[in-house]
Amino acid sequence: MDPSAPALQLNALACRRGTRLLFRGVNLTMSAGDLVWLRGRNGSGKTSLLRLAAGLGRPAQGEVVRPGGTPVLLGHTNALKDELTVAESLHFLLGVHGLVQDAATVDAALDRFGLANRRHQRIGQLSQGQRRRVALARLAASRSRTPWLLDEPHDGLDAEGTQALDALLAEHLRCGGSVLMASHQAPSLPGRVLDLDAP
Numbered sequence: 001m002d003p004s005a006p007a008l009q010l011n012a013l014a015c016r017r018g019t020r021l022l023f024r025g026v027n028l029t030m031s032a033g034d035l036v037w038l039r040g041r042n043g044s045g046k047t048s049l050l051r052l053a054a055g056l057g058r059p060a061q062g063e064v065v066r067p068g069g070t071p072v073l074l075g076h077t078n079a080l081k082d083e084l085t086v087a088e089s090l091h092f093l094l095g096v097h098g099l100v101q102d103a104a105t106v107d108a109a110l111d112r113f114g115l116a117n118r119r120h121q122r123i124g125q126l127s128q129g130q131r132r133r134v135a136l137a138r139l140a141a142s143r144s145r146t147p148w149l150l151d152e153p154h155d156g157l158d159a160e161g162t163q164a165l166d167a168l169l170a171e172h173l174r175c176g177g178s179v180l181m182a183s184h185q186a187p188s189l190p191g192r193v194l195d196l197d198a199p
């Protein structure tokens with residue numbers, strides 16, 4: 001793929017939930033190295049926009065173009081099964097995204113989020129922040145140029161977890177990836193803002 005080509009485009013996108021039009025006329029072009037902070041009040045449609053960008057659901061108007069391939073969508077909830085171990089969970093998540101699932105990849109990804117010594121622990125025995133780390137670890141095994149769509153990824157993380165995530169985000173952007181991130185937190189990395197509350 002041409003490195004200067006867009007990885008993800010939203011063209012005049014509109015989203016309806018029930019009878020409510022959440023947003024319309026949203027345009028966004030994400031290229032290699034782009035970080036976009038998706039802002040908006042509670043209920044403005046950030047999660048809905050990320051889902052449309054990932055190809056889940058149909059827009060009321062407009063289109064999503066994904067020249068960079070299928071994005072990795074990391075939802076607001078962790079969607080992990082209590083009875084699986086940390087390593088089994090990550091192995092499963094990598095499979096869902098069609099990523100390499102070998103033991104070395106799993107161990108390296110867990111290590112990035114300080115989970116190497118918890119690989120045999122069951123999810124049901126972890127704290128919320130530790131579960132968030134397991135969910136995030138899949139990003140460490142993602143292909144370099146894949147667009148990442150992240151819904152409140154910092155939620156539940158302590159300072160060390162936040163630092164690990166921000167380091168991974170910066171690395172992904174340096175390697176030609178792109179990130180669209182719904183967040184209520186103050187920007188910790190330089191990027192553009194897409195504000196769904198803007199008139």
Ligand SMILES: Nc1ncnc2c1ncn2[C@@H]1O[C@H](COP(=O)(O)OP(=O)(O)OP(=O)(O)O)[C@@H](O)[C@H]1O
Nearest residue numbers: 017018022040041042043044045046047048049182
């Ligand atoms: N399955 C659904 N059916 C109907 N309406 C829905 C559904 N899911 C969400 N909505 C509505 O769509 C609107 C936008 O929800 P969404 O989760 O996209 O907002 P958000 O900006 O991510 O909010 P938050 O900041 O609270 O996470 C809300 O008013 C919500 O009630």
